[in-house]
Amino acid sequence: MYRNGCIIIAFLVLLTLPAWAWSHQDVWLRNEQGDRITATLNSVDPYSPQKTCGACHSYSTITSGYHFQQGFDVMKDGYDAGKPWILSPGMFGAWLPTAAAGRLAAKNNSSARQIDLSTYDWIGAGKVSAKHRIKNPSCGSCHPGGGPMEFGRDARGRADGSKTHVTGEAANPGALDGDYSSRFTPDGKSAFRQSGVVEADCMICHNPGYRLEERSEQLYRRNYRWAASAGAGLGKVSGAVFTYRNPSAGPGQPGYEAGVWNLSKRPVVSYHWSNHGMFTADGRMKGSLIKKSVSSKSCLQCHAEGEAKNTGTAFSPDSDVHVKAGMTCSNCHPLSGKTKAQRLTHQIAKGKSLTSHVRDDLDGLGMKTCIACHSDGQYQITRQGAKRQARNPQATHARLLAGATFHTYLISCQSCHATSQPLRAMTILDMSAGMEYGYTADNFDGASRAED
Template sequence: MSRFKITSITVLLALAVPLTLDAARAPGWKHEDIWLKNETGQRITPTRNNADAYSPHRTCGTCHGYMTITSGTHFQQGFDEMRDGYDPKRPWVLSPGIFGRGGTPGTFTERVAAKNNSSARDMGLSTYDWIAAGGSDQPVSLAAGNLHPGGGPMEYGRKADGRRDLSKTLIRGEREKARPLDGDYSSRHTPDGKSRFRESGVVEGDCLMCHLKGYRLDRRNGQLALRNYRWAATAGAGLGEIRGAVFTPARSGGSSEEGSPAKGEWNVARRPAVQYAWGDSRLFTPQGKFRGSALISKSVEAENCTQCHRQMDGQKSGTLYLPAGDLHLKAGLRCTDCHTLAGRTQNERLRHHIGKGWSPTSTARSDLDGAGMKTCANCHLEDRYRPTRAGMPKEAKNPDNLHRALFHKATFHFYLLHCSACHAPERKSRSVYLVDYSTGRPAWYATDKAALITRAGDMKQFTQEPWKPWTDRHVRIPGDGERYAAAVPKVTQWFGEMISDGAVRPIGLEHVRKAAAGQKKLTTVEVATLHGEKKKQVTVATPEDILAMIRSLTGMGFRNVVFVADQLYEIRKDKLEGRPAPGLTRAVMFPIYHGNMPVAAKKTLGQKGKPDGCADCHADDSPFFTKLRVRSVGKFLKDSYPVPKEPIAEPQMADWGLMGVPASE
């Protein structure tokens, strides 16, 4: 047996049968033309209910198992495991998913509120506000409603204990008298502090987001920002124009604060209406049926997946999923060729648990890690690759012999390395690197020369020059051992309350912003934007800054205030002290698993073979071991920007307990 098979560059897994629901249907199968229905189940025609938004739940659910389909991980995102008190040591964490856990650094800044809250000060965003706070036109998002396909927590509320309640929608639940500071039915932004689901509607699971080629996520998210929740699916599918808005946001002017959901005008007395494009024969039959036979696809195009994943994964790992930077997409593969529906039977696959790999930063439904997935090893080393549709490559070449030739007597490397460690040597797309929350005004700095991100489109642009990713060493699967993988760090600094030894609750950014507004002597630095402009930024960089902010936040009523940066800083006996707290201060590392290069590109590490290729990693100045990683955002911006220097930054091998580059022999 090949050594590579047992090392599993990507680990072996119990591979689910690689069939989708589509495989059970005849090759020439087409969806039928369908009547659209509103949320009460009535038909929408050119003459009846023709101003109503269409309901995916009532329209698609007429034939398909809507509740079963929306039980999948994409729709639930932690909602199915959610409850108040989910994590007693970290009471602000309500589930293992994005809805309940909050965003990882460099993704979005707010968390959803618990169902029961004793203080508005400690409360996250209510469900009503979380849905609208996607910030699709802002460089920094508050929440991830704009990347959620609907259903789950965007359609249903919670019971008194914070668990999901599928017995009634958020509209129906709102009619009942809610407790003050209810995590579903309150709002930071409405005039009376109450949700407006009756006027806004809910966001149902949107089947066409995946199954309609050319779906317009931007139009859908534009409706969410207007609090037109029930109209979002209609806009995204391009079925017509939406006239009116529950809420009209103030023009943002490019500022993440000014563009917050708080500023604007509420129009709850006037209901938005749809003007359907009945005359568009591409969309509708003469009778008014939606042309599902021509438009609804049983397969899912890569572009439908990447509308959401391009933004989130670009921020995390510099992955844009474009053929120009991904050899698998260039070869004709789609996301669903590797990420199939998990399950061995059609009924199991109907649950839409889309196959996912292993990531140390993803904690939702870890029991499904690897289910329905094809890994690098499955296709390239274990001869499991089989084309299942037109357009797929004929074969997945086995690199075993080439690896043996290049790494003669050094094949032990493949016990230690993930494919991306060598095959993702550079990135041409940007990623978030430094995350500064120290003044309450989120500032993200890119991997591209640590430039400040100032525009929403910055993360979707290619860099002028490629940059080399960092490397992380982590356990992907318990018991499998550590592997080296290409990765992007998120180095953060923020204020919190220590509620127990080792547990620090982040203080809401609006409170940090108020505390910083009262300080006149915080450090001001000059940084570059991605557009070549110079910009003044206020940050926390010195002991005096930290002391002033901790005292200000303490004066606002927060207890045991600490500053998390390169160390954990706190005031003891009226003096500032810092101490190591690696569980809090270590950069969050996002592994890179996509966007790999072939050896033919002449850029993969070690592609020259022994001995010259060894120097790619084992030379004294090789970035694989010596690439510097910033330790303190504020100190770097003040004293080292834009080029990192020790001791403000340190070689990444220090994280692995290494003081020097290992010899290649």
């Protein structure tokens, strides 16, 4: 009887466990060949997200999402005949003259003057130093990997998922190839064989302690295959394919881009095997590092600065009532799709944009709206500490706006409830001198240098 009572009590305890008690299993890290990485086996190899996470999860399905593709899946040379510099609708291939970064080259070029950034340089040509106040990040620093950072283009400039950049480079493409040339390397050719490719890094989103700046630093060193290991904090990377000669030289200064290419000695990883919060005794990565739900902190690693500069948006409790209420980015931007298979494609719900046109067919699909949550009863957040309901404003509107019989049907919620932004957005980006100078709007009465 006592034993049966204990079983019943244990069962009831399990029933009361919150949803956040979910835990990922411990994981064997694997290298590019799919071999295990332990303290005694392949111990200095960088781990491969594709071979590690992809051992259980459908890597190709997940990386079909637009965050990974960014227009790569529909790009081609001559994508827009009227604007030949536009190769795709996404961040990989699209370009604005106000963009701080260079323009991605077409696959086929007749002159070196047509090549600003090859794919190899698009990924890692950047320089950031807080100490020296230099901030010129590469395009790849805010891309999660996979897609164009892993695979090349065919002869027509279309995505070719049949071969990685390492394989494509080995085929000895021409000197003016948009993927496999470089205006930085000594011989003008890419060095994917030494750098590796940047696979889709699941931990950027699913590890709350991810260090994006560490990942970016590896990209600037052209240590592409080592970026995931550094970003997840699993170990220290020693060695670099490329090292700047003068780290303190900023844009426009002598020696800004000069550096040393080390194409013979391979960087190594020193994993933190003795960290028992990170690794098990037999060398598996602790599953507790991986979270099923994505925190706002993870999203804002990439999105915070851009939103602040471009729109004056600040995601903080002081300026955002939804953040103050404990809501996260994914509450309004969940994975689109009605079925688990559809959601696995990682098409994150998004709104509409006048400037960004990647996957316009997904605009609004699965996106939570003010009306949906506050009027139509679609608020379904069950996370511990979250509000139990989204208040319906109809009664309050009827009481305070008795004479405004049609306003709430014709005017968007934001017209009254989002009348200003907490930050000064950038209104001018001046690149005419070869350096980035940003100016912010001051109530549209003037403009001030962003750093003033």
